[in-house]
Amino acid sequence: MALFLQHVIDAITYGSQFALYGLGIALIFGIMGLINFAHGELIMVGAYAIVLMGRPSWAVVVLVTIAVAVAFALGMERLAFRPLRGASPPTLLIASFAISYGLQNLAILIEGSAPKGTHVSNWLSESYQVGSVSVPKLDIVTVAVTIALLAALGLFLQRTRMGVQMRAAAEDFRMARILGVRANTVIATAFGISGLLAGIGAYLLVAQTGEVAPDLGSNPVLYAFVATVLGGMGSLRGAVLGGYVFGAIFVGLQSYLPLELRSYRDAFAFAAVIAMLLVRPQGLIVARSVVTRV
Amino acid sequence: MLTIDELRVSYGRVPALHGVSLHVGEGEVVALVGPNGAGKTTTLSAVFGLAQPAGGEITFEGRSLVGSTPEQILRRGLALVPEGRHIFGSLTVAENLLLGTTARRDRSAAAADLEQVLTRFPVLRSYYSSSAGNLSGGEQQQLAIARALLSRPRLLLLDEPSLGLAPVVIDAVFDALEELRADGVTILLVEQAAARAVEFADRAYVLRTGRVAASGTREEILAMENFETAYLGV
Amino acid sequence: MALARTALRATWPLPALLLFVFAVAEIAYAAGDDVTRGVVVVALINLTLVIGLYVFVGNSGVFSFGSVSFASIGAYTAGLLVIPVDQKAILQPDLPGFIAHTHFGSVGATLMGGVVAAAVAVVFAVPLMQLTGIAAGLATFSLLVIVRTVANSWTEVTNGAAGLSGLPVTTGKNDALVWALLAIVAGFLFQSSALGLRLRASREDDVAARSLGVSVRMERRVAWVVHAFVMGIGGGLYGQYLGSFNASFFYLALTFTTLAMLVVGGIKSLTGAVVGSVTISFVAEVLHRIEEGVDVGPLHVPARPGLREIGLAIIMLAILILRPRGITNGRELPWPRLPGRSGDRMRRSTAEQGGDAAETYADVPVKDPS
Numbered sequence: 001m002a003l004f005l006q007h008v009i010d011a012i013t014y015g016s017q018f019a020l021y022g023l024g025i026a027l028i029f030g031i032m033g034l035i036n037f038a039h040g041e042l043i044m045v046g047a048y049a050i051v052l053m054g055r056p057s058w059a060v061v062v063l064v065t066i067a068v069a070v071a072f073a074l075g076m077e078r079l080a081f082r083p084l085r086g087a088s089p090p091t092l093l094i095a096s097f098a099i100s101y102g103l104q105n106l107a108i109l110i111e112g113s114a115p116k117g118t119h120v121s122n123w124l125s126e127s128y129q130v131g132s133v134s135v136p137k138l139d140i141v142t143v144a145v146t147i148a149l150l151a152a153l154g155l156f157l158q159r160t161r162m163g164v165q166m167r168a169a170a171e172d173f174r175m176a177r178i179l180g181v182r183a184n185t186v187i188a189t190a191f192g193i194s195g196l197l198a199g200i201g202a203y204l205l206v207a208q209t210g211e212v213a214p215d216l217g218s219n220p221v222l223y224a225f226v227a228t229v230l231g232g233m234g235s236l237r238g239a240v241l242g243g244y245v246f247g248a249i250f251v252g253l254q255s256y257l258p259l260e261l262r263s264y265r266d267a268f269a270f271a272a273v274i275a276m277l278l279v280r281p282q283g284l285i286v287a288r289s290v291v292t293r294v
Numbered sequence: 295m296l297t298i299d300e301l302r303v304s305y306g307r308v309p310a311l312h313g314v315s316l317h318v319g320e321g322e323v324v325a326l327v328g329p330n331g332a333g334k335t336t337t338l339s340a341v342f343g344l345a346q347p348a349g350g351e352i353t354f355e356g357r358s359l360v361g362s363t364p365e366q367i368l369r370r371g372l373a374l375v376p377e378g379r380h381i382f383g384s385l386t387v388a389e390n391l392l393l394g395t396t397a398r399r400d401r402s403a404a405a406a407d408l409e410q411v412l413t414r415f416p417v418l419r420s421y422y423s424s425s426a427g428n429l430s431g432g433e434q435q436q437l438a439i440a441r442a443l444l445s446r447p448r449l450l451l452l453d454e455p456s457l458g459l460a461p462v463v464i465d466a467v468f469d470a471l472e473e474l475r476a477d478g479v480t481i482l483l484v485e486q487a488a489a490r491a492v493e494f495a496d497r498a499y500v501l502r503t504g505r506v507a508a509s510g511t512r513e514e515i516l517a518m519e520n521f522e523t524a525y526l527g528v
Numbered sequence: 529m530a531l532a533r534t535a536l537r538a539t540w541p542l543p544a545l546l547l548f549v550f551a552v553a554e555i556a557y558a559a560g561d562d563v564t565r566g567v568v569v570v571a572l573i574n575l576t577l578v579i580g581l582y583v584f585v586g587n588s589g590v591f592s593f594g595s596v597s598f599a600s601i602g603a604y605t606a607g608l609l610v611i612p613v614d615q616k617a618i619l620q621p622d623l624p625g626f627i628a629h630t631h632f633g634s635v636g637a638t639l640m641g642g643v644v645a646a647a648v649a650v651v652f653a654v655p656l657m658q659l660t661g662i663a664a665g666l667a668t669f670s671l672l673v674i675v676r677t678v679a680n681s682w683t684e685v686t687n688g689a690a691g692l693s694g695l696p697v698t699t700g701k702n703d704a705l706v707w708a709l710l711a712i713v714a715g716f717l718f719q720s721s722a723l724g725l726r727l728r729a730s731r732e733d734d735v736a737a738r739s740l741g742v743s744v745r746m747e748r749r750v751a752w753v754v755h756a757f758v759m760g761i762g763g764g765l766y767g768q769y770l771g772s773f774n775a776s777f778f779y780l781a782l783t784f785t786t787l788a789m790l791v792v793g794g795i796k797s798l799t800g801a802v803v804g805s806v807t808i809s810f811v812a813e814v815l816h817r818i819e820e821g822v823d824v825g826p827l828h829v830p831a832r833p834g835l836r837e838i839g840l841a842i843i844m845l846a847i848l849i850l851r852p853r854g855i856t857n858g859r860e861l862p863w864p865r866l867p868g869r870s871g872d873r874m875r876r877s878t879a880e881q882g883g884d885a886a887e888t889y890a891d892v893p894v895k896d897p898s
Contacts, residue, residue, distance in 0.1 A: 107834075
């Protein structure tokens with residue numbers, strides 16, 4: 001029983017991380033039809049910022065990490081994606097792949113390809129003991145931060161003018177522009193928010209793994225894809241749901257697959273992605289806008 | 295107020311407009327009619343920056359519109375209600391209307407306009423907090439017009455407002471347009487329901503295969519022999 | 529006479545491309561140092577892979593991010609067949625019997641690499657070929673991850689993350705060149721075949737074609753399988769060039785390289801695949817030399833690993849932004865035109881037809897100019 005509870009905690013924690021990654025992808029996809037392969041590199045640059053910062057207080061680390069990720073997000077939008085506005089979705093995907101590849105190698109150029117270790121926080125490394133179940137503080141923080149971010153994002157989208165504009169742009173970009181919604185502002189805001197999500201995700205990831213490498217972003221972005229495809233591309237709620245569902249699948253595969261099949265975990269996950277794309281491409285949640293993106 | 299001069303527009307290599315010229319004076323209601331594919335929507339799209347002209351000039355209040363983006367053109371005092379209503383079904387009526395005020399800086403005047411629009415279109419007040427997807431076709435058309443009005447346009451462009459609507463509903467829409475005319479709003483109205491539009495307008499242009507085939511006052515156009523058949527193939 | 533001229537213009541790209549590749553490869557190989565010779569072989573193998581990629585992506589218009597997985601399958605298959613039996617017994621004692629005791633020569637092993645890759649493609653053909661656009665991109669990418677994971681985990685057969693080693697290094701310039709030329713021929717024959725032409729016709733507007741009742745699913749599946757075969761061959765060649773490899777070699781970096789070659793050259797034509805491949809191979813090598821530290825006059829530019837990849841990424845982005853149709857602009861190699869002759873009439877008549885019809889069949893005029 002205790003083991004099962006442990007798994008549940010793990011599933012919720014992983015699910016939160018996947019939800020964060022997935023949201024970054026879904027936000028931009030919803031508005032622009034662009035799957036940003038380079039989102040993983042936003043996480044990576046945030047992570048390197050942490051490692052290179054030395055030992056200021058955790059608040060400073062978090063803020064700087066977010067600032068770096070946001071800066072890179074806005075930069076890639078301005079330099080690479082704005083000139084490609086209106087290009088076909090596969091072209092945009094290839095472009096984001098190129099950016100991802102370029103940024104990874106930029107990290108190799110500047111920092112070398114060997115992983116660098118770092119220790120983010122003593123406090124976060126500790127765990128609470130609840131009976132025979134050990135609950136890492138980092139897990140609690142991860143889940144709490146994710147929930148808080150979701151709430152904040154929800155409020156932003158529902159209650160602010162910019163949020164309404166973004167939701168309108170996601171449903172019908174052309175009509176939004178006809179009403180005067182500035183395309184550049186909406187898109188830059190979306191990238192900025194995805195940078196924010198990436199920065200926070202980076203902090204939580206580095207706190208968990210204790211190290212950073214140029215290919216740090218590869219796995220998160222893959223997991224983000226799984227989450228968004230499962231939950232429904234273009235739907236923020238879907239990304240979150242998909243993240244948690246995948247978290248459960250992830251931990252489930254990890255814990256309950258027969259030993260010899262465990263290393264195939266990723267293969268199963270991506271087989272699920274293919275199945276989802278075939279059977280229910282709109283995901284588990286049908287996005288309320290009528291347009292089918294996939 | 296609005297002058298279009300020898301406008302040419304092509305989609306890729308396919309020409310849609312071969313040199314269209316028309317003029318809308320301040321306070322006028324001008325109808326642009328013609329059969330399917332004549333280029334009426336293309337004309338409005340070009341005016342609003344949604345299609346790039348291959349040649350010709352579009353001038354509003356003395357300044358060219360060519361090369362401006364839709365966001366900029368809206369802020370110059372034009373508003374477009376495109377064909378097919380395009381209301382945001384995933385947003386509420388209130389949020390749809392809020393989007394109409396996107397370009398407004400004057401919050402209190404915008405609030406007053408909102409009140410006025412809700413009075414003019416009472417159904418929008420009843421559905422104010424509901425999802426806009428719940429409205430019927432005619433109600434959505436009213437929402438689309440109301441939304442466009444909230445930017446306080448000096449020139450309102452309407453593309454086929456009667457499309458897909460029942461006759462009774464069309465009456466309601468034209469009643470609303472009549473009130474707008476009375477308020478002094480300049481209107482350029484594109485319609486396939488030609489007779490109705492021409493009767494409503496002060497002047498009309500008949501477009502056919504990308505060219506202006508006829509133009510004149512309401513009386514002149516209506517008096518044209520075989521107006522419906524010759525020019526519209528009806 | 530006009531008919532003969534038409535046929536000549538239609539087939540002209542093939543011998544031209546073959547000659548071009550042969551000439552560039554031979555000259556570079558003869559003139560270069562040891563390092564350059566290795567680069568030439570790798571470039572030829574990459575060319576084979578890009579042709580494979582083009583057979584599917586260029587003809588169907590559907591993007592595949594998972595094609596390198598077929599190269600992986602080909603490499604492992606060829607590798608397992610070409611490693612001497614006694615070596616296999618020592619290094620991989622858990623191999624299933626029929627693999628453990630079989631040994632093929634280089635050519636046979638490479639061919640088998642293609643066959644097995646094609647077989648796997650057949651399995652995935654029906655489900656995957658229903659998808660287009662982004663869904664196809666994501667699904668094929670998922671295939672890439674799946675194959676890599678399986679290769680890393682199926683330790684009995686693939687030796688797990690350590691990969692295969694001890695392959696006889698048999699891929700030299702001549703082998704790579706012959707296979708590359710064969711790939712070009714195969715690509716050309718495929719796109720000129722009735723099946724290929726039908727597929728290309730639907731490429732421009734899949735939705736419109738389907739609404740007319742034209743379903744090219746079978747054609748697309750065939751293209752998918754053929755492309756997997758060629759990718760498998762390329763993978764087999766790579767394995768027998770490297771001597772040892774693991775699954776990570778056939779993953780994101782190679783996917784990016786082959787995709788960049790195709791995109792830079794131009795997705796829609798065989799010429800594009802060839803030109804892009806040669807160009808990127810050349811540019812990559814130049815960047816690599818700079819990366820290793822180069823003397824430019826009195827300046828010494830210090831070694832900087834990663835520079836080459838960044839350069840390639842920037843080039844790829846620049847092409848996507850500035851010239852999205854690639855260097856060839858979607859055209860096949862044009863017949864050299866003499867000014868003021870029937871060439872002008874041809875140019876004018878194809879221009880009138882409009883759009884991509886002229887670009888796809890650049891040398892096949894609908895109206896006979898004479």
